[in-house]
Amino acid sequence: MSRTPMDSETLLARLVAFDTTSRNSNLALIDFVADYLDGFGAVVEVLHDAEGRKANLLASIGPGREGGVVLSGHTDVVPVDGQAWHSEPFRLAVHDEVLVGRGSSDMKGFMACALAAVPDMAAAKLRSPLHFAFSYDEEVGCLGAPHMIHHMLEQHFAPRAVLIGEPTDMRVMNAHKGMQTRRVEICGHEAHSSQTQQGVSAVGLAGRLVHWLVTAAEARRLHGLRDERFTPAWSSLAVNEIQGGTAVNILAGHCSFTWELRHLPEDDPAALLADFRRFCAQVEAEARDISPRVSVRETLLAEIPALVPEAGGAAEALARLLTDGDEPPGAVAFCTEGGQFQQAGYSAVVCGPGSVAQAHQPDEHVSREDLARCDRMLAQLVGHQGQAPDQRPT
8 A cells, every 4th residue: 555645747657567459468556556545544445347358447535426517537548559759658758748658648758647636535524425436348338437337336336427538638628529330240141253143142242332431421511400519520431441352263252350339429320320220131132142141231430429419418517616717628530438327327527638639649748737737727626625615617
């Protein structure tokens, strides 16, 4: 058990040193954070996944579980494979007042600032609690947070606000797009390529389906709903992976591809999905006239709800108060766990150090200035939580 205070830069160096790429376990980082929080008297729960390889961390400082604020972050990072880094990705480097390392911006910078504020939280006479909710597998579909949120509901956590510390240059964002990722698998009928009447190329069928999706994406860009707060301002659709076939002279027996839809909060994807399924059924039926072996199957891989602006939302009001934000809240095209918290009934907003332009890039970095701004925001939060209930702004 460690009770040694550390500043946000020191903590960031410690967090970056854990290679928590989503394909790896995050347990070493979770153990470090749990030990650090326990040293300052936090009530800590480690919630393992079904295999025991990964875990969420849920911790509280202050009285009970009623009210208070959740500081939310994900522990996993994206791979560095094939990227041209100028320094060791998992060793924090300093260059011209920026801190370089995988996860420095997305989103271990926020986690470091939150942990740096723990000694002050422990010393303050908090009248409502501050919670830490650190998840696994956000980068591969926000897979870990739902287990933690379900546990929070079961244990009657009732925070008035959830602050998602994704990189926004410390601007308050009250909306983000939703996302669905899907896989389509096509089974064809192999035959010699000179005898196309005897078989069905799964790659050929995939080409028809991909063309439908590309056409649908263009229709949304040109004629779909628009919200100029987002970049891009429309619901975007992309086909990003495809595999199939064994040789140039064999009609392909199998092909699969993945595609994703990132939709505006006000855009219901149900109609698009229904239209695509009907086209899949049509393509399958036509190909079965040649071979009954043909099949087209679609699987949902991940679904992340959009974050919707809340009229009079407690999280937005709190974040704007803490950041002294005079400009109106913005919106981001990337997804966060904010939509999942909101779907469970919690008021959520996105605000954190770093820029999404740095996320997933080689030489990912966050500025010392942004960390300092986040430190100040969290110091304000500690002071705010220490006020008497009737003094707290609403």
